[in-house]
Each structure stands twice: as C-alpha cells, then as structure tokens.
Amino acid sequence: MIPAAFDYVRAGSADEVLAALVEHGDDAKILAGGMSLLPLMKLRLATPSVLIDVGRVRDLAYLNDAGDHIAIGALTRHRELETSELLSRECGVLQAVAAEVGDNQVRHRGTIGGSTAHGDPASDLPAVLLALDATCVVRGPSGERTIPAAEFFLGFLETALAPDELLVEIQVPKTGATGFAYQKFNRRAQDWAIVGALAVCNGTTRVALVNMGTTPIRARGVEEALASGSSAAEAAGRAAEGTEAPSDLNATPGYREHLARVLVRRALEAAGA
Amino acid sequence: MTVNGHDQRHDVEPRTLLVQFLRETCDLTGTKVGCDTSSCGACTVLVDGESVKSCTMLAAQADGAAITTIEGLATNGEQHAVQRAFTEHHGLQCGYCTAGMVLAAVSFLEENPNPTEAEVRLGLEGNLCRCTGYHNIVQAVLAAAGAK
Ligand SMILES: Cc1cc2nc3c(=O)[nH]c(=O)nc-3n(C[C@H](O)[C@H](O)[C@H](O)COP(=O)(O)OP(=O)(O)OC[C@H]3O[C@@H](n4cnc5c(N)ncnc54)[C@H](O)[C@@H]3O)c2cc1C
Ligand code: FES
Ligand code: FES
Numbered sequence: 026m027i028p029a030a031f032d033y034v035r036a037g038s039a040d041e042v043l044a045a046l047v048e049h050g051d052d053a054k055i056l057a058g059g060m061s062l063l064p065l066m067k068l069r070l071a072t073p074s075v076l077i078d079v080g081r082v083r084d085l086a087y088l089n090d091a092g093d094h095i096a097i098g099a100l101t102r103h104r105e106l107e108t109s110e111l112l113s114r115e116c117g118v119l120q121a122v123a124a125e126v127g128d129n130q131v132r133h134r135g136t137i138g139g140s141t142a143h144g145d146p147a148s149d150l151p152a153v154l155l156a157l158d159a160t161c162v163v164r165g166p167s168g169e170r171t172i173p174a175a176e177f178f179l180g181f182l183e184t185a186l187a188p189d190e191l192l193v194e195i196q197v198p199k200t201g202a203t204g205f206a207y208q209k210f211n212r213r214a215q216d217w218a219i220v221g222a223l224a225v226c227n228g229t230t231r232v233a234l235v236n237m238g239t240t241p242i243r244a245r246g247v248e249e250a251l252a253s254g255s256s257a258a259e260a261a262g263r264a265a266e267g268t269e270a271p272s273d274l275n276a277t278p279g280y281r282e283h284l285a286r287v288l289v290r291r292a293l294e295a296a297g298a
Numbered sequence: 299m300t301v302n303g304h305d306q307r308h309d310v311e312p313r314t315l316l317v318q319f320l321r322e323t324c325d326l327t328g329t330k331v332g333c334d335t336s337s338c339g340a341c342t343v344l345v346d347g348e349s350v351k352s353c354t355m356l357a358a359q360a361d362g363a364a365i366t367t368i369e370g371l372a373t374n375g376e377q378h379a380v381q382r383a384f385t386e387h388h389g390l391q392c393g394y395c396t397a398g399m400v401l402a403a404v405s406f407l408e409e410n411p412n413p414t415e416a417e418v419r420l421g422l423e424g425n426l427c428r429c430t431g432y433h434n435i436v437q438a439v440l441a442a443a444g445a446k
Binding site for chain 2: 026027028030031033056059064076127128129130133134213
C-alpha cells in the first residue's frame with residue numbers, strides 16, 4: 026500500500042516548520058516519527074497534499090531538568106524516554122509508560138509530540154500527561170502559548186492545536202519516588218490498549234483511563250471516592266462513571282466498563298493507594 | 299544514504315516507502331513485506347543501527363542515514379552471530395519472517411546484550427512468525443547473546 030501523492034518539505038528548524046505551515050495551510054501535515062500518520066496515509070484515511078518532515082529538527086529532542094518540572098522536546102522519541110536517567114529519577118511513571126508503547130521498532134521512531142498531537146484516546150502517553158497535569162507548549166505564527174493537558178485533548182483525533190501551530194515542548198511535573206502503576210489490557214503484545222488504567226499516588230491519588238472515551242480521561246469518581254476514604258476496591262467500582270467507552274472489534278462498551286473497574290482496582294493496589 | 303555501506307543516490311517520489319526503495323530501486327529483495335500495515339516486522343531493517351519497520355518510513359526520511367539490510371549483515375563472507383545462531387538453533391521454518399527477525403534481534407542485543415528469556419520475548423514483540431511458535435527463535439537469540 027502506497028500513500029496518495031504529496032509534496033515533501035523537509036524543515037531544518039522550528040521556524041522553517043512554522044513558515045511552511047503558513048505557506049501550505051490546511052493542506053499540510055507535520056510528519057514526526059510517522060508511526061501514526063504513515064499507516065493512516067497508506068490506508069488513504071489521511072491524504073495531506075504536503076508533508077512537512079520535522080524529523081530533523083533535532084533541537085526539539087531533549088529532556089531537561091527545569092526545577093519543578095522536566096521539559097521534554099516534542100521530537101523526543103519513546104526510546105529516549107524509556108532509557109532516560111532523568112526520568113527514572115524524577116518521573117518514573119512517564120518512563121515506565123513509554124516502555125509500554127508499541128514495540129521496539131515503533132519506539133525507535135515515534136515521538137512524545139506525535140503521540141500527544143495525534144489525539145488518539147487509545148494512546149498511552151496522553152494518560153500520563155493528564156494524570157500529572159502536564160503542560161503543552163505550542164508555537165504558532167503569533168508566538169508561543171501554553172495549554173494544560175486537561176484542555177488539550179478535545180475529541181477523537183482532535184486537539185487544541187491550531188492547524189498552523191507546532192507542539193514544541195511538554196512540561197511534566199516531577200513526581201520523585203511516587204507510587205504508580207499502569208495496567209494495559211491488550212490481546213497482542215505490541216498493540217494499543219483495549220483499556221488502560223493509570224494510577225499515580227502522590228498524597229492524593231490520580232487515575233487516568235485510556236480508550237474509555239473520545240479522549241483520554243480522568244476517573245474523577247474513583248479519585249473522589251479515594252479522597253473521602255473509600256478502599257481501593259470500593260473506589261474502583263466507580264471507574265466507568267462518566268465514560269463513553271467505544272465499541273469496536275475488540276470489545277463492547279460494557280466489556281470495556283468491566284475492564285476499567287478491574288484494571289483500576291489492580292492499578293490502585295499496585296500503586297499502593 | 300548508504301545501504302550496507304554502499305552509497306545509494308536516487309531521485310524518488312516523496313511517497314516511496316523505504317522498503318520499496320530497498321527492494322525495487324536498490325534491488326535488495328532480502329527485506330520482505332508481510333502485513334504492509336506496520337504490524338508484523340518482516341520489513342525490519344536497521345536505520346543508523348536501530349530497528350525500524352521499513353514499510354512505515356519514507357525513503358526520503360532515511361536520506362543521509364546508514365541502512366543495514368539482511369544482505370549487509372555478514373562481514374567478509376562470515377555470518378553475523380545472530381545469523382549463525384538462527385541456523386544452529388533452527389530458528390526458522392519458511393523463512394519469511396527471518397530477515398526482519400534477525401535484524402530486530404541484532405538491534406535488541408545492541409541495546410540489551412545480556413537479556414533474560416522474558417526480555418527476548420518482549421524485545422521481539424514487534425515481529426510475528428507464523429511457523430515456528432517462537433521457541434527456537436528465542437533460543438537462537440539467547441545463544442547469540444551468550445556467544446558474544
Ligand atoms: C505497530 C504500532 C503499534 C503502536 N502501538 C502503540 C501503543 O501501544 N500505544 C501508543 O500510545 N501508541 C502506539 N503506536 C503509535 C505510536 O505511539 C506513535 O509513535 C505516536 O502515536 C505518533 O508519534 P509520531 O512521532 O510517530 O507521530 P506522526 O505519526 O509523525 O504524527 C502523528 C500526528 O501528530 C501530528 N504531529 C506530530 N508531531 C507534531 C508536532 N510536534 N506538532 C504538531 N503536530 C504534530 C502529525 O501531523 C500527525 O497528525 C503504535 C504505532 C504502531 C505503528
Ligand atoms: S510489512 Fe512492515 S511491519 Fe509488516
Ligand atoms: S519462519 Fe515462517 S513466518 Fe517465521
């Protein structure tokens with residue numbers, strides 16, 4: 026399968042990306058690792074007429090200690106997250122979840138920026154950004170703005186990014202040695218989660234769900250129940266509250282709701298909630 | 299780019315996939331297309347030493363990179379340790395997945411030279427084999443790790 030024809034533009038810097046976005050407008054798509062976009066283009070579910078390859082803007086690939094948070098360049102690859110000493114010290118949860126994304130080949134190419142900008146509710150990393158209240162830094166023709174993760178994911182493959190904006194950085198609060206657990210349920214090792222449940226315990230407990238709606242979501246019912254003293258098992262019973270689980274080849278909504286309750290309980294117990 | 303150490307300069311259509319470029323332009327047909335949907339790993343090659351699914355990368359993205367395919371793994375006619383281990387441990391039956399499996403294993407062992415059996419299985423999760431049931435493949439990779 027070959028993608029539909031397109032023009033290829035290679036950007037050498039963030040400024041060149043922005044200029045190309047202005048020039049080509051809505052017809053253009055950014056190509057980062059290509060691990061989500063190229064499969065869609067091969068199936069002709071996406072047919073951009075211009076691809077702006079940002080893969081060589083390597084100054085957007087970094088993991089920096091920025092005091093209370095870690096600043097992560099949008100082009101940082103899953104593999105770099107998975108093997109980062111800084112993350113293992115300061116934000117083990119992001120490192121552990123990055124290691125769960127796809128397979129080695131996918132992690133060698135795919136980027137945190139692509140995973141975030143794609144807006145797929147079945148992706149793993151957005152759940153971490155949501156649970157930790159991370160911040161997305163985006164750059165457009167009129168400068169930079171920041172978007173909290175809670176306001177970034179708007180719908181299925183839909184985010185707060187404007188068509189002429191580039192996601193440049195993700196700021197993830199340090200968690201230190203926090204208890205956390207990610208429970209990912211899938212049928213084949215390399216696949217996306219049919220349902221995923223992330224628990225992070227840092228005084229309060231935050232719970233995020235993967236593939237239980239059109240966006241990654243927080244399990245607020247579970248968080249409230251825990252805050253008012255419920256046991257992990259009781260709180261997990263509320264995991265499906267407020268969700269809109271999708272129906273597909275793998276699972277019905279009802280089965281997903283069941284999975285959410287079971288996976289949240291396991292995640293809470295493993296995280297020490 | 300270089301492929302197996304040789305310079306390859308060609309004009310290609312932007313939509314040319316790396317696997318197409320290797321098979322059709324460079325005439326290196328050792329790299330196979332299995333699923334064509336990024337799932338099976340049969341098309342795995344090394345891009346600057348790291349395993350990548352060449353059906354999910356544009357040739358243009360690999361511009362300037364050093365590519366290694368199964369044809370380039372042996373040095374001076376001497377098979378790579380992973381190739382030898384696949385032969386000795388009968389790590390293949392029909393052979394369709396083998397080129398991708400071997401290159402995925404080479405990349406994996408570069409990153410994790412002393413893996414456990416469980417790590418080998420996880421490290422090869424992106425490669426499917428419809429024949430062997432994986433047992434001999436895993437034994438071969440463990441043997442190659444031990445042989446180094
Ligand atoms: C076999 C396979 C298995 C996978 N399994 C999983 C899995 O288990 N869990 C999981 O979470 N993901 C999985 N993925 C997806 C993978 O994580 C992708 O790497 C990721 O979703 C996209 O990152 P990318 O850099 O490849 O982005 P691309 O595919 O290049 O881009 C994706 C989208 O984001 C846009 N974009 C990219 N970067 C930017 C930017 N900086 N600014 C603005 N827009 C941008 C693009 O225009 C495009 O619309 C899998 C992929 C494959 C092929
Ligand atoms: S042919 Fe590329 S992953 Fe199957
Ligand atoms: S040996 Fe036949 S697919 Fe693996």
